[in-house]
Amino acid sequence: METPPKPAAGQVIALFKLRVRADVDGAELSRQSQHMTEIATAIPGEGLLAAETWSSPDGATLVVYRFSSMASLESFIHHPDHQALMRRGREFFETVEAQITVIERARVAAFAR
Numbered sequence: 792m793e794t795p796p797k798p799a800a801g802q803v804i805a806l807f808k809l810r811v812r813a814d815v816d817g818a819e820l821s822r823q824s825q826h827m828t829e830i831a832t833a834i835p836g837e838g839l840l841a842a843e844t845w846s847s848p849d850g851a852t853l854v855v856y857r858f859s860s861m862a863s864l865e866s867f868i869h870h871p872d873h874q875a876l877m878r879r880g881r882e883f884f885e886t887v888e889a890q891i892t893v894i895e896r897a898r899v900a901a902f903a904r
Contacts, residue, residue, distance in 0.1 A: 798896060798897035801894065804858075804890075806853055806891075807855075809886070810884060810885075811850075821882075827872075836863055838867070
């Protein structure tokens, strides 16, 4: 993914807190994750603007997707391949917590040395 545009009002943040099953097929989960990123990136308009992932010491993973609009996020949510992966959720995850929000204000500060 190229350098994403800066966060801006009206963009949508989708935050997922995941707990991956201990017995998960890591290669399959990685393939599916890559496929979901490809789908989100191909959404007409700007679609997916940025994606970041963090892992915590307690085993949780946070994934943050930033979409250009709620319509872009809805297109991703309703994509047939995404729907199919959601039905397979128990195969990969112990828990999935999702939060969706629209950015009201955004600011990026760069502190050069």
